[in-house]
Amino acid sequence: MRYTFVPHPITGTAAEICRKYLQGNDPVTGKPVLEEIIAALTVPITEEDTKTGFIERPTPRLVEPDTEDNLHRIFLENGWTDGLPIVLPTEARVAEMLKGTSHEPDEIVGRMQPSSPHELWSYTVEKVAVNAVMAGAKPEHLPVILALASMGVTSISTSTTSFACMAVVNGPVRNEINMNSGIGALGPFNHANAVIGRTWTLMSINLAASGKIGETYMGSQGNNYNYNNNCMAENEEALPDGWNPLHVQKGFKLEDSTVSTFLGWGFTHPDQSFGKDFAPQIPFWLKFVSPFSSTTLLLDPTIIHQLKNNEGFNSKEQLIDWIQKNTKVTVGDWMDDFYAVQNFILPTARRGVEPFASWMKLPKDTEIPQFPSASRINILSVGGQTNLFWQAGDFGYLSTASVDKWR
Amino acid sequence: MKRRINTWSWLTALLFLMPSLAGISRAQAQEITVLNPLGQPPAIVRVPMAPRIADLEGKTIYIVDIGFTDTHQLFTEMQKLLAEKYPQTTWIVRKKIGTYFDDDPKLWAEIKEQGHGMIMGVGH
Numbered sequence: 165m166r167y168t169f170v171p172h173p174i175t176g177t178a179a180e181i182c183r184k185y186l187q188g189n190d191p192v193t194g195k196p197v198l199e200e201i202i203a204a205l206t207v208p209i210t211e212e213d214t215k216t217g218f219i220e221r222p223t224p225r226l227v228e229p230d231t232e233d234n235l236h237r238i239f240l241e242n243g244w245t246d247g248l249p250i251v252l253p254t255e256a257r258v259a260e261m262l263k264g265t266s267h268e269p270d271e272i273v274g275r276m277q278p279s280s281p282h283e284l285w286s287y288t289v290e291k292v293a294v295n296a297v298m299a300g301a302k303p304e305h306l307p308v309i310l311a312l313a314s315m316g317v318t319s320i321s322t323s324t325t326s327f328a329c330m331a332v333v334n335g336p337v338r339n340e341i342n343m344n345s346g347i348g349a350l351g352p353f354n355h356a357n358a359v360i361g362r363t364w365t366l367m368s369i370n371l372a373a374s375g376k377i378g379e380t381y382m383g384s385q386g387n388n389y390n391y392n393n394n395c396m397a398e399n400e401e402a403l404p405d406g407w408n409p410l411h412v413q414k415g416f417k418l419e420d421s422t423v424s425t426f427l428g429w430g431f432t433h434p435d436q437s438f439g440k441d442f443a444p445q446i447p448f449w450l451k452f453v454s455p456f457s458s459t460t461l462l463l464d465p466t467i468i469h470q471l472k473n474n475e476g477f478n479s480k481e482q483l484i485d486w487i488q489k490n491t492k493v494t495v496g497d498w499m500d501d502f503y504a505v506q507n508f509i510l511p512t513a514r515r516g517v518e519p520f521a522s523w524m525k526l527p528k529d530t531e532i533p534q535f536p537s538a539s540r541i542n543i544l545s546v547g548g549q550t551n552l553f554w555q556a557g558d559f560g561y562l563s564t565a566s567v568d569k570w571r
Numbered sequence: 572m573k574r575r576i577n578t579w580s581w582l583t584a585l586l587f588l589m590p591s592l593a594g595i596s597r598a599q600a601q602e603i604t605v606l607n608p609l610g611q612p613p614a615i616v617r618v619p620m621a622p623r624i625a626d627l628e629g630k631t632i633y634i635v636d637i638g639f640t641d642t643h644q645l646f647t648e649m650q651k652l653l654a655e656k657y658p659q660t661t662w663i664v665r666k667k668i669g670t671y672f673d674d675d676p677k678l679w680a681e682i683k684e685q686g687h688g689m690i691m692g693v694g695h
Contacts, residue, residue: 201690218615511670
């Protein structure tokens with residue numbers, strides 16, 4: 165395929181500037197853009213361009229032997245790290261890591277890609293173990309890491325918008341490997357939380373070729389969450405009766421161990437009043453979230469107990485249903501003020517996809533749900549009950565995998 | 572005499588230490604083998620390119636906008652510039668249906684039937 169580039173971005177750029185871009189040079193090749201377009205249409209194809217078949221690209225199992233210092237430099241220069249020091253994956257260390265699972269080293273775990281148009285890379289149990297060693301993980305962390313890898317979700321998406329991810333661990337494995345779901349669960353205070361989250365980043369870089377700036381990564385500002393992916397355990401023990409942990413909500417048993425993935429951009433904490441009920445304040449908290457996105461509330465168990473005991477919410481589902489019905493946006497704001505709605509929802513609405521097609525036809529001051537379905541709202545229990553604290557973000561639920569399968 | 576003994580003691584100690592120091596130096600420079608952390612990319616499937624047109628005279632070329640919001644102006648300007656430079660060619664700008672995730676088989680059929688070439692553009 166023949167490509168030509170113009171300067172970036174184009175979105176919202178005036179026509180006269182676009183014209184100048186087209187009259188100028190391709191920023192990649194330095195050649196005039198219009199000449200390249202005409203050449204792409206008219207220059208005859210070569211014999212090379214007509215070839216068919218496959219080009220194999222085998223990955224060697226080992227890196228050329230070298231000194232430790234040189235190998236650290238090679239890993240850094242090759243873009244095989246997150247920029248921080250790593251543990252070199254010697255055969256002995258990887259063999260030790262593999263003791264954390266009963267699965268064979270050459271078993272294929274899954275396939276992953278930087279984003280949907282990119283090619284899918286595949287990886288074995290051994291390759292996952294290599295990245296786990298690099299991140300500083302221990303064999304007991306490997307089943308969670310393998311379960312994470314099995315879902316084939318990169319934590320570093322190509323998008324220019326700088327996506328982030330979140331990994332949430334549920335079930336008995338949380339306590340078996342001493343994960344933190346209490347005080348400071350989302351901070352740098354726990355080995356398992358730290359290395360499982362970091363391994364996801366290294367796996368995304370090395371097992372899916374994510375994060376190659378200018379090739380597979382175009383996030384304009386980047387996202388600091390990409391270092392650890394908000395890796396945490398849900399505080400299940402602090403949930404009141406009737407409030408199920410995430411994995412039970414997703415159809416697993418309480419005694420199952422799982423890891424779940426979420427995708428979004430960020431979390432924040434708008435101010436609140438402690439003198440009022442919490443639930444009526446939630447729609448106000450969520451005003452910053454695009455109606456295109458999902459939302460995830462990270463609630464300290466103190467708030468959850470208040471929501472149950474003082475405000476009558478007997479389950480996560482009941483609260484989610486209330487939020488979905490009471491968090492609204494006007495049709496005018498929905499259509500005019502959100503780029504993601506304009507880019508992703510309105511084109512489908514124009515093709516007749518409901519409920520968006522009907523919403524488009526309503527008067528502009530009509531209120532519609534900010535989140536079209538309850539499945540777009542998630543609630544997680546996390547924190548050590550030192551404050552009535554919460555965070556809300558535009559993270560959407562993606563998938564859950566069994567950890568037990570990978571023991 | 573005492574000083575001479577001390578000097579000899581130091582030299583003797585150094586002689587014993589030298590092999591150990593050399594060992595440390597060798598260990599630092601010792602080569603080790605580590606595993607490659609990269610996954611397995613799929614084989615590249617080679618798809619032959621379509622033959623190109625010999626010239627633009629009298630031809631119809633479609634300019635297809637994949638539909639990213641607020642980028643259509645790039646393609647209308649492209650159409651204007653190409654029409655100015657190549658007036659004997661028909662330059663048609665079309666926007667693909669739906670979002671950029673959606674296929675548009677009707678448009679592809681139309682281009683195959685009525686066009687001689689296509690420029691597909693991704694404004695972003």
